[in-house]
Amino acid sequence: MQYLLMIYSEENRWNQMTDSERQQGAAVYQAYTESLNKAGALVGANRLQQTDTATTVRLVDGKPQVLDGPYSDSKEQLAGYYLIDVPNLDAAIAWASRCPGAAHGTMEVRPVWSAPHDARSGA
Template identity: 50%
Template sequence: MRYMLLIYGNEAAMMAAPAQALAEMKSAYFAYNEALKKGGAWIGGDQLRPTQATTSVRIADGKTNVLDGPYADTKEQLAGFYMIEAEDADAAIAWAARCPGASTGTIEVRPIWEQQPSQ
């Protein structure tokens, strides 16, 4: 089954972190990427640009509203994601617990709703 691992962290704290801490985090993510690939769980993943590069789109009363920035102002921001293949939710949670972002933020584990091909 496929799962999304959504990485939430404090963007301001990351931007203010010393260069050495950022280098260590980057190394930890490279190692995590390799572990996912060697474990056969890797489907894909990427880091997201900061929230000031975000655009939110909603439809209200039939009109498209385009807003600069994220939809909600929160303590943690979505920083990146992985799409993985895991046997079950427990296996996906185990991978999420190994993600470097779990030590400084939150990893949301969400199963993918598999679409059935139309007949």
């Protein structure tokens, strides 16, 4: 089953780190990603740009309303994610607890909705 591991952290923390701390942080994430890959659990992963690059879209009276920035203002922002394929929630939680993001922020583990059919094929 697929799970999305979402990493929430204070986005300004990265900019406050020294070059050495950033290099060390990047190495820890690279090692974690390699572990997921070797285990055959990694489906995809990405780091997101800062929230000031975000655009929020919603429909108001049937018309799109486009706003700069994220929808909500909070202490932690969505910084990145890992999409994994593991047998169950316990395995997903185990991987989330090993993620470096768990040490400096919050990890949200959410199962991916499995569509009853393949929308691409129309089946």
